[in-house]
Amino acid sequence: MKTDDFNFPLPDELIAQFPLANRADSRMLYVNSNQSALRDAAFKDLPAYLKQGDVIVFNNTRVVKARLAGFKSTGGKVEVMIERILDTQLARALIRASHAPAIGSTLLLENVITAQVEAREQDIYTLRFIHSQPLIELLDQYGHTPLPPYIERIATISDESRYQTVFAQETGAVAAPTAGLHFDETMLTTLQTLGVKVAWITLHVGAGTFQPVRVENIDQHIMHTEQYHIPAETIEIIRECKAGGGSVLAVGTTSLRALEASALIGDGELVAGSNETNLFITPGFQFRVVDQLLTNFHLPRSTLLMLVSAFAGIETIRHAYQHAVDNHYRFFSYGDAMLIKGDSQS
Numbered sequence: 001m002k003t004d005d006f007n008f009p010l011p012d013e014l015i016a017q018f019p020l021a022n023r024a025d026s027r028m029l030y031v032n033s034n035q036s037a038l039r040d041a042a043f044k045d046l047p048a049y050l051k052q053g054d055v056i057v058f059n060n061t062r063v064v065k066a067r068l069a070g071f072k073s074t075g076g077k078v079e080v081m082i083e084r085i086l087d088t089q090l091a092r093a094l095i096r097a098s099h100a101p102a103i104g105s106t107l108l109l110e111n112v113i114t115a116q117v118e119a120r121e122q123d124i125y126t127l128r129f130i131h132s133q134p135l136i137e138l139l140d141q142y143g144h145t146p147l148p149p150y151i152e153r154i155a156t157i158s159d160e161s162r163y164q165t166v167f168a169q170e171t172g173a174v175a176a177p178t179a180g181l182h183f184d185e186t187m188l189t190t191l192q193t194l195g196v197k198v199a200w201i202t203l204h205v206g207a208g209t210f211q212p213v214r215v216e217n218i219d220q221h222i223m224h225t226e227q228y229h230i231p232a233e234t235i236e237i238i239r240e241c242k243a244g245g246g247s248v249l250a251v252g253t254t255s256l257r258a259l260e261a262s263a264l265i266g267d268g269e270l271v272a273g274s275n276e277t278n279l280f281i282t283p284g285f286q287f288r289v290v291d292q293l294l295t296n297f298h299l300p301r302s303t304l305l306m307l308v309s310a311f312a313g314i315e316t317i318r319h320a321y322q323h324a325v326d327n328h329y330r331f332f333s334y335g336d337a338m339l340i341k342g343d344s345q346s
Helices: 045-051 136-141 179-184 186-193 232-243 254-263 304-310 314-326
Strands: 027-032 037-042 055-059 061-063 065-070 077-085 090-097 106-109 115-121 124-130 172-175 199-202 225-231 248-252 273-277 292-296 337-341
Touching: 027 045, 027 292, 027 314, 037 045, 045 124, 045 186, 045 337, 055 115, 055 254, 077 136, 077 232, 077 292, 172 199, 179 292, 186 199, 199 232, 199 254, 225 254, 232 273, 248 337, 254 273, 254 292, 304 314, 304 337
Parallel strands: 027 337, 055 199, 055 248, 061 172, 248 292
Antiparallel strands: 027 037, 065 077, 065 106, 077 090, 090 124, 106 115, 115 124, 199 225, 225 273, 292 337
16 A cells, blocks of 8 residues: 555644643544444543443553753754663664764753764664763653644643643653543543443553654555553453453554554464564554554554554545544644544444
């Protein structure tokens, strides 16, 4: 398939630049893959689409203050976006500059932190941070909230909490699992009162999630790698749900990706523990775990749009996205939600 098969026109004014005042006030487009049916709803209606015995799987990753500004030793400005923390001093990062920094050169970031450029592989640099404090502490003290590039403003103090889920726990992501941003404590309590089981995975979202697909044929795209962890308790909750005829709802493409990657490793069975995945889900993929997906609206020509097209069907998603544009849904990280019932569900 061609990358252009996943393109669509999107007016700039539909790209949400700020979150709503209340997390759970978003709209929600319901998509039934089998019937190609759409329904305009509110996110607060989510419990009506679930029943006792169903499982909802959240990604409890916590976003790092991964963005740093500074200068090269030659004086040119740079912006560093940490992609992955490797240890207390080393990290992989994207660097934006008028001229790429040379291997062996140094950067002065936030007027405090010295980082040496040790290696480069395609767009990703390896940086060594020369400081007595561990890197995670430096980022927490001097870094900025890593808002995605389509949010065309400087991050504010309020973004530190709003670009973070209320259940964020395991530090390591450089982008939020944005479908989870809609949930507040009231919604979590409502779901559990209904008898919906809650399960957790951790997938540390990397900056590669924003990288465009630059090849013409999607099968030539090299997917970025992300770390994930699935507890044994989560696997047992899902097994009980399936045995009882329940539905597994993944909150976000990150939760879905971790679950389906694990099932591939286990030949259909989920495998507990930590691993890495570069799974690229495109139309034709066989889903083994997830029955429903709650997600936001994604970028044109993106791997995430390809994933939801695989889950719901290409034509169904094209129709849904056109409906969302026509009805002025809010797009991307701070935007509205979409609930997709997959082909395995009637």
